[in-house]
Amino acid sequence: xxxxxxxxxxxxxxxxxxxxxxxxxxxxxxxxxxxxxxxxxxxxxxxxxxxxxxxxxxxxxxxxxxxxxxxxxxxxxxxxxxxxxxxxxxxxxxxxxxxxxxxxxxxxxxxxxxxxxxxxxxxxxxxxxxxxxxxxxxxxxxxxxxxxxxxxxxxxxxxxxxxxxxxxxxxxxxxxxxxxxxxxxxxxxxxxxxxxxxxxxxxxxxxxxxxxxxxxxxxxxxxxxxxxxxxxxxxxxxxxxxxxxxxxxxxxxxxxxxxxxxxxxxxxxxxxxxxxxxxxxxxxxxxxxxxxxxxxxxxxxxxxxxxxxxxxxxxxxxxxxxxxxxxxxxxxxxxxxxxxxxxxxxxxxxxxxxxxxxxxxxxxxxxxxxxxxxxxxxxxxxxxxxxxxxxxxxxxxxxxxxxxxxxxxxxxxxxxxxxxxxxxxxxxxxxxxxxxxxxxxxxxxxxxxxxxxxxxxxxxxxxxxxxxxxxxxxxxxxxxxxxxxxxxxxxxxxxxxxxxxxxxxxxxxxxxxxxxxxxxxxxxxxxxxxxxxxxxxxxxxxxxxxxxxxxxxxxxxxxxxxxxxxxxxxxxxxxxxxxxxxxxxxxxxxxxx
Amino acid sequence: xxxxxxxxxxxxxxxxxxxxxxxxxxxxxxxxxxxxxxxxxxxxxxxxxxxxxxxxxxxxxxxxxxxxxxxxxxxxxxxxxxxxxxxxxxxxxxxxxxxxxxxxxxxxxxxxxxxxxxxxxxxxxxxxxxxxxxxxxxxxxxxxxxxxxxxxxxxxxxxxxxxxxxxxxxxxxxxxxxxxxxxxxxxxxxxxxxxxxxxxxxxxxxxxxxxxxxxxxxxxxxxxxxxxxxxxxxxxxxxxxxxxxxxxxxxxxxxxxxxxxxxxxxxxxxxxxxxxxxxxxxxxxxxxxxxxxxxxxxxxxxxxxxxxxxxxxxxxxxxxxxxxxxxxxxxxxxxxxxxxxxxxxxxxxxxxxxxxxxxxxxxxxxxxxxxxxxxxxxxxxxxxxxxxxxxxxxxxxxxxxxxxx
Numbered sequence: 001x002x003x004x005x006x007x008x009x010x011x012x013x014x015x016x017x018x019x020x021x022x023x024x025x026x027x028x029x030x031x032x033x034x035x036x037x038x039x040x041x042x043x044x045x046x047x048x049x050x051x052x053x054x055x056x057x058x059x060x061x062x063x064x065x066x067x068x069x070x071x072x073x074x075x076x077x078x079x080x081x082x083x084x085x086x087x088x089x090x091x092x093x094x095x096x097x098x099x100x101x102x103x104x105x106x107x108x109x110x111x112x113x114x115x116x117x118x119x120x121x122x123x124x125x126x127x128x129x130x131x132x133x134x135x136x137x138x139x140x141x142x143x144x145x146x147x148x149x150x151x152x153x154x155x156x157x158x159x160x161x162x163x164x165x166x167x168x169x170x171x172x173x174x175x176x177x178x179x180x181x182x183x184x185x186x187x188x189x190x191x192x193x194x195x196x197x198x199x200x201x202x203x204x205x206x207x208x209x210x211x212x213x214x215x216x217x218x219x220x221x222x223x224x225x226x227x228x229x230x231x232x233x234x235x236x237x238x239x240x241x242x243x244x245x246x247x248x249x250x251x252x253x254x255x256x257x258x259x260x261x262x263x264x265x266x267x268x269x270x271x272x273x274x275x276x277x278x279x280x281x282x283x284x285x286x287x288x289x290x291x292x293x294x295x296x297x298x299x300x301x302x303x304x305x306x307x308x309x310x311x312x313x314x315x316x317x318x319x320x321x322x323x324x325x326x327x328x329x330x331x332x333x334x335x336x337x338x339x340x341x342x343x344x345x346x347x348x349x350x351x352x353x354x355x356x357x358x359x360x361x362x363x364x365x366x367x368x369x370x371x372x373x374x375x376x377x378x379x380x381x382x383x384x385x386x387x388x389x390x391x392x393x394x395x396x397x398x399x400x401x402x403x404x405x406x407x408x409x410x411x412x413x414x415x416x417x418x419x420x421x422x423x424x425x426x427x428x429x430x431x432x433x434x435x436x437x438x439x440x441x442x443x444x445x446x447x448x449x450x451x452x453x454x455x456x457x458x459x460x461x462x463x464x465x466x467x468x469x470x471x472x473x474x475x476x477x478x479x480x481x482x483x484x485x486x487x488x489x490x491x492x493x494x495x496x497x498x499x500x501x502x503x504x505x506x507x508x509x510x511x512x513x514x515x516x517x518x519x520x521x522x523x524x525x526x527x528x529x530x531x532x533x534x535x536x537x538x539x540x541x542x543x544x545x546x547x548x549x550x551x552x553x554x555x556x557x558x559x560x561x562x563x564x565x566x567x568x569x570x571x572x573x574x575x576x577x578x579x580x581x582x583x584x585x586x587x588x589x590x591x592x593x
Numbered sequence: 594x595x596x597x598x599x600x601x602x603x604x605x606x607x608x609x610x611x612x613x614x615x616x617x618x619x620x621x622x623x624x625x626x627x628x629x630x631x632x633x634x635x636x637x638x639x640x641x642x643x644x645x646x647x648x649x650x651x652x653x654x655x656x657x658x659x660x661x662x663x664x665x666x667x668x669x670x671x672x673x674x675x676x677x678x679x680x681x682x683x684x685x686x687x688x689x690x691x692x693x694x695x696x697x698x699x700x701x702x703x704x705x706x707x708x709x710x711x712x713x714x715x716x717x718x719x720x721x722x723x724x725x726x727x728x729x730x731x732x733x734x735x736x737x738x739x740x741x742x743x744x745x746x747x748x749x750x751x752x753x754x755x756x757x758x759x760x761x762x763x764x765x766x767x768x769x770x771x772x773x774x775x776x777x778x779x780x781x782x783x784x785x786x787x788x789x790x791x792x793x794x795x796x797x798x799x800x801x802x803x804x805x806x807x808x809x810x811x812x813x814x815x816x817x818x819x820x821x822x823x824x825x826x827x828x829x830x831x832x833x834x835x836x837x838x839x840x841x842x843x844x845x846x847x848x849x850x851x852x853x854x855x856x857x858x859x860x861x862x863x864x865x866x867x868x869x870x871x872x873x874x875x876x877x878x879x880x881x882x883x884x885x886x887x888x889x890x891x892x893x894x895x896x897x898x899x900x901x902x903x904x905x906x907x908x909x910x911x912x913x914x915x916x917x918x919x920x921x922x923x924x925x926x927x928x929x930x931x932x933x934x935x936x937x938x939x940x941x942x943x944x945x946x947x948x949x950x951x952x953x954x955x956x957x958x959x960x961x962x963x964x965x966x967x968x969x970x971x972x973x974x975x976x977x978x979x980x981x982x983x984x985x986x987x988x989x990x991x992x993x994x995x996x997x998x
Contacts, residue, residue: 045785047931048970059977060969065785080969087966091935124952124959126942128935150934169780169928172763174938176928 006072013068021063021074022050032076033085033114035092035202036151037064039533040519041160047092047151049114051084052076060084086118094125096203097146105204108530111149112203130177137185139370140193140209140363148178148205154197161519163494164313166191178205190316190589192493194309194517195363195387195526208363208527211384212394218355218384219262225349228263229335230254230359232270232417233425233522234388236543237361240529240536241392242402247539249547252407257395258359259408267343268410269358270417272335273424273433275565276306277556279582280328280430281438282573284512285477293479299323301488301503301510304430306330308368309517309526311586313493318500319588324513327583331424332358332365333374335414336381337581342569343414351377357384359391361425361525364517376581387527416561419452419547419554426544427491427521428457428464431514435468435487436555442470442477452554458545460520460538462495463488465510491516491524612844612862619825619833619851621813622806628702629745631816632709636751640714643815644670647714650814650822651831656682656767656804657874657899658974662811665801668791669715672799677717679708680776680795680802683724684760684767687875688921689901692835693805695847697724697731700809701738705755707808709746710815711801712753720755721795723772726762764925768973769794769802771927782927783973806835806900827853830892834900838863840872841906852892856881859891859902867906870989874898876918877978880911882989911990915944918982926975933976936967940983947995954995957987 002017006024013028020043025032036047045065052063055073060081063074075081092111100106115121130145152169155178159165166189170179180189198206218226239248258266284302291298305311305326314325329337336358340351358365362385368374369382386394395402409415420436423429432454439447447454447468456466465488470480488510490496496515502508518524523540524532548554556562570577635643648663669677681704685693697704708720722735739755746753763781765771770784773795794800803811810832814822825833830852838845843865850859860868871881873889873896881889881896889895891902905914919941926933943960946952961984968980987994 043785044929045972046929048972049931051970058969062970062972067787083962084966084970087963088931088970091931091939091963094939095931095935124956125935125939125963126946128938128942149931150928152929172765172781172928173922173924173926173934174928175924176934 004068004070006068006070006074008074009076015068019068021052021061021066021068024068025052025063025074025076030076032063033117034064035110035114035149036153038153038200039535040200041153041156044152044156047088047149049085049088051081053078053081082118086120089115089118089120090123090125092149093120093123095128096149097129097144103147103204104207104210105147105201109204110202128174135185136209137187138191138193138209138367139187140366141186141191141195141198142207142209143186144205144207145177147203149203150176150178151202152178153200153202154178154206157196157200161196161492161494162192162194162517163497164190164192167197192309192312192316192517193364193367194493196518197526198363199526199528199530199532208387208389209366210390211366211386212390215357215384215386215394218357223353224355225264225353226262226355226357227265227267227339227343228258228357228359229267229269229272229332229339230258231332231361231425231522232273232422233361233525233528233540233544234359234391236425236523236540236547237388237528238392241389242395244403245539246536247543249543250402251547252409253402253405255410256405256408257400257402260400260405261394261398263357265411267335267339267414268417269331269335270421270424271414271559271561272331272338273421274418274556274559274562275334275582276328276331277420277433277437278562278566278573279578280304280326281434281441281556283326283328284434284438285441286574288480288511292483301508301513302326303512304514306424306430307364307516308362309364310493310496310515312364312367312589313496313517315587315589317497318504319590321500321504322586322588324503325586327585329374329582329584330368332360332385333368333381333584334582336369336374337376338414338565340377340379340381341581342565346413351379354379355383356381357386358382359386359388361388361522361528362518363387363526365527373584388525389527389529392529413561413564416559418556418559419549419551420556421559422547422551423544425522426458426541427516428459428489428514429521429544431487431489431512432457433556434512437557439468439470440555440557442473442480444474451549453545457487457489460534462492463490463498465489485512486510487512487514489514491521492519493517608843608862612848615850615862616848619849621817621822621825621833622696622700622703622809622835622849624813626816628706628812631812632706632745635706635710635713635815636749643710644714646814646819647811650819652807652810652814652822653831653893654804655806655810655834655900657687657897659893659897662803662807665791665803666711666714668789669717669799669801672792674799676719676796676798677715678795678798678800679711679715679717679720680772680800681708681720681722681805681808682767682769682772682802683722683728683805684772685725685728685805686764686767687877687899687901689839689872689875689903690837690899692837692847692900694728694731696805696809696835697728697735701735702742703809703812704805705738705742706815707803707811708755709742709751709753710811711803711808713751715799715801717801718752718754720753721758721776722755723758723760723776725760729759732757732759763927765927765975768975771973772802773800782929825851826892827851828890828892828894830894834892834898836900836902838902838904840904841865841868841909842904853894854891855887856889856891857886860886860904863902864904865906868904869907869909870905870911872901872903872905872982874981875901875903876921876982877975879981880985880989882985911986911993912944912948915982915986915994916941919944922975922979930972930976932967932971933979936963936971936976937979939963940979944994957991957994961987
C-alpha cells in the first residue's frame, strides 16, 4: 500500500495515500474540531471549522477534505487557525437559535461544546436564525430550523445511508435551508422516520419527539397499570447514556431501574421476538410449501417486517411489492396486542387501565405505534414509545445510581427471551434466529453451524447473502429435500434498494430477505445514544452476540413462555387468533397529498 | 454651444483617437475570418504542435482566474479517461460583465473552432456550450451554429460534437465545478477540489472548462500566429482582453484592448472626467480609488480581471455601491459553506447597522476580521474573493460607508 509522509505540528506521520489531513492528525494524536464531518458520511467540507495551515499556502485547508501529500508541513494550532475557527463559530452562533436552556440537545450539542471550547460566549454579529415554526407534525421527529447550522449531516445521511432523501438542501445563499420536498411537514413527506438524521444532527435542529412526561404522568396515575417492554438492542445501548462504555450489557440493571422508575410490570420484547420467529418462520414454510409442493404461484422473496422504517419505505417506494413483506407485526406490536389481551386476562387487569410503554432503539417505532391498524386488542396496542435516549433521561431524572443497581430479571409471563431474540438487535440476527428454528422444524436437527452461530450471516457488509441446503428433512417436509434456501440481508435502506430493484424486476434469487433500515441494524438505531460511529456500533454488535452466547436457550421454539402462550391462548402459529392479533397489512403510500 | 460643451467635444475626439489606436492594436476577437478554412489548416498541424503553440502564447483564462490554458489542456490530455469533454463556460454572471454575450452573438464560429482545437489536442469527443439562462434569446442561433459545425465535423470524420446547455440563473454556476454539477442535473454547488475537472470533471471524466473569450483567442492564435498575439499586450501579460465598460463612463460597451494598461490610461479614455473609483473585475474584483489609478496595472501583472470595468463618479455613494454588492452576494452564495453563507449576510447587516448607529463604527474591525477569514477559509473563490471589494471600498471610502449621505 502506498504511503505518504508529512509533519503535523512538527510530528512526523506516515499515512495511507488518500488519507485526509484529519485522519493523519488523528494518527499523530492531534484532535481537530469538526462539525459537518461524520465518520459514516462522505466528507462535505461545509462548516470549515477543521481548517489547518499549510506552510507556504495562502489559504487555510479544510482538513476533512484535503488529502495528505508527501512533504506537507501542517500546523493545526496557529493564531491564524484559532482566529478563523473562532470567527466561524461566531458565525454559526449568529445563524443559530442558541436557546440552550430549553433545547433538548443541550449537553450533547457539538456547537455548544465547541463554542465553550473557543470561549465564544456571545457574538457581535446579528442573529439571523431561521424563524419558521417548529415542525412537530411527525409522531417521531421534531424539526426546528432555528437551530440548524446547515452542516447537511442529515441530508447526507438520508441520501447516502438511507437512499430516501426525505431531507434535502433547498434554495441558495441566505435562504439555504434543509427542507422536505416542497417543504411539506415531515408527517406528509416521504420519510421513513428512522431517525438516523436525528442521531447525526450536531445541534438540536432534529430531535426525537419526546414522550417522557406523558409516561411519568401515567406512572404517577394510581388508576393506571403501566407495562413496559424493552427491545433487544436497548440493553447494549442504554449504558452509554449512563456513562458506561459502548458495548456494555445492562439487561439486569435495566430491569431493576425500570421497576424503580415505577413501571408496574417489566416485560421483554425479546419474548415477542421469539414469537415473531415462530410466526414468521412458519409463514416462510407455508410459502415454501405452497410454492414447492402445491405448485402455487407464490411471490418470493419473503421479506422481514420487524423494522417499521423499512416497512414505510416499501409503502412509499415499492407500493406494488408489498406482498413480499411478511404479514407478521413487529415484536413491539405483537407484544402490545398481547399485553392488552392475553396478559390482561392472565393477570386479571382491566385492559382499559393498562398503559403500554415500549423502550426502543428507534424513532420509527413511535410512528408504528400510531398506525391506525395497530389497535387489534381493542385499544391502542402500544401507548407510548420511548427511545433508549429517553429512557436514559428518565433514569437520570429519577436519581438512580445506575451502575450500582442490583441485577434482576423480567416479569413473567412474557419476560422470557432466548438468544435468538437478543440477536434481533444486530443486522442479520432475525435471519439467523429464523434459520435456527426453521431448519430444526424441517429436519429435526440443529442448524449445521458450530454453537448455532451462523457466521456467514454476520458482519458489516451492507448486503450479505448465504444459502443453506436442506438435507434429509422430516417426512412432512420431504418436498424440501436438497433445496437450497437462499437468503440475503441488507442494512441501511440505500442497500435495501439494491436488493429491491432486483425484486421489482423479478430477478431476485432469494427466498427470504432481512432488512433493517439503520446501519448495522437496531443497535445503530435512530433512537440509540449519541454519538454513533462504525466503531461504537461494532462494540454494540459484539455485545449482542455475547449476550446470545450466554443464554441457556438460544432457539425461539424453545422459549417456554412462548410455548405456553400457544398452548393456552393462540393454539398454533398462523392460527386464527394469531392472525387477529399478530399479523397485519400494509398501505400503499405512493399517493400521499 | 457653450464653451464647456465645445471643450468636451474636442476632448472626446482626442479620446476617440486614442481609443481607436488601442482597438486597432488589439483587434482579434471581432475581426472576421474564414473559420472553416482556418479549421482545415488547424487539422494539418499535429496536436502536439498546437499544444506547444498555445502554451508558448502564454494565453491565460479570460474568465478572470487567469489559469494558463496550455497547462490546463496538457493536464486533460494526460489524464486517463474513456471519454473527455470540452465545456465552453458561457455562464457570464459577474455583474458588470457582458462581453461574452457580444462574442457569442457576433463570433460563435470562433468559439466552436476553439473548442474543436481543444478537443483535437486533448482527444475530447464531446463539447458543450454552457450558456447562462438569460441568454436564451441566442439559443436558436447558437444551436444552428452547433449543427453547422457538427455536420462539418462529420464530413471531415473529426470525432467531436458540440451542443448547447442552458443554465438556470445561479451566479455560482460560473464556477467550473458548480457548472459541471449543474450540467449533471445536481444542485449548482462547487465541488471539493482536488480533484480538478481536468482529471475528474463532467461524468467524472477529464474535462476542460474554458471561458468563451479564451476559446475565441485560441482560434485567433491559430489564425494570426504566436508573435502577433504576444505583441498585443503592453506588458508581459500576453494578448488582448475584451472589456465590458459600464457605470459612470463617457463611453460604454464592449471593447477589445491590450492588457497591461494602467487604470489611469483606461479612465482617460472611458471616464467622464469625474471618476473617483473603478471596480476592476466585477463585484468580486478590486475597487481601485483615484489615488491608485496611475499605479494600478490591468492585467496578469497587476489586477486580474474577467473584463468588467465599472466606473464610479463623485455622485455615487460608495455605501450604496457596497450595499448593492453585498445584497447580490448574500443571495448568490451557494449556501454550502458557513463562512460565505453567513459571512455575506453579516457583512451586509454590519454596514447597515453602522450606518444606522445600532453598531459602533469599530464594528468595521469585526467585519474586516470576518472578510479576511472568509478570504482564507471559504470553500470556493466566491467567498474568498469578497475580501477584494469589501476591503478596498471600506479602506478608501470609509467616511462614505459610515456617514449619512
